[in-house]
Amino acid sequence: MNLQTVLDRKGMTRYHLSKISGVPKTTVLDICSGKSSIEACTAKTVMLLANALDCSMEELMKLDSSNYHPQTGMPKDETHYERNLPSYLQLSINQMQQSWEHLDTGKKDLHWDLNWSELNADINAAESNQEISADQAWYLRDKYLRMERNS
Secondary structure (H helix, E strand, O other), rough: OOHHHHHHOOOOOHHHHHHHOOOOOOHHHHHHHHHOOOHHOOOOHHHHHHHHHOOOOOHHOOOOOOOEOOOOOOEOOOOHHHHOHHOOOOOOOOHHHHHHHHHHHOOOOOHHHHHHHHHHHHHHHHHHOOOOOHHHHHHHHHHHHOOOOOO
């Protein structure tokens, strides 16, 4: 279990936790996204979060961090990159998924190149407009356009 799971079970948002705990919103966001770990927080931050969540500091410190990469601290499961996408981007993803389903089963899809180009353009637009992060954009390109990121 991680902090986001605790929030989900309590029906609490990250923003609400930040407000009632007094912990900066960016800190709560970083912990929930895996960018930071609870273990790296100060005792004061852990205490404020524990009080707001009505649990002990020890319980909070025991939250499972095995779902995170040890080097980067980022979640191993990257599906969080697909949350809260702009509606136009989600529509393009859905269309591209349908095209891939056709191709992967050996059927022809006359709109594959159109859907691929449209999704690529929508990912670029969302990234340029700062609606999604660069990491999110590359996750989407990798998963739905089957592109590889050059190092």
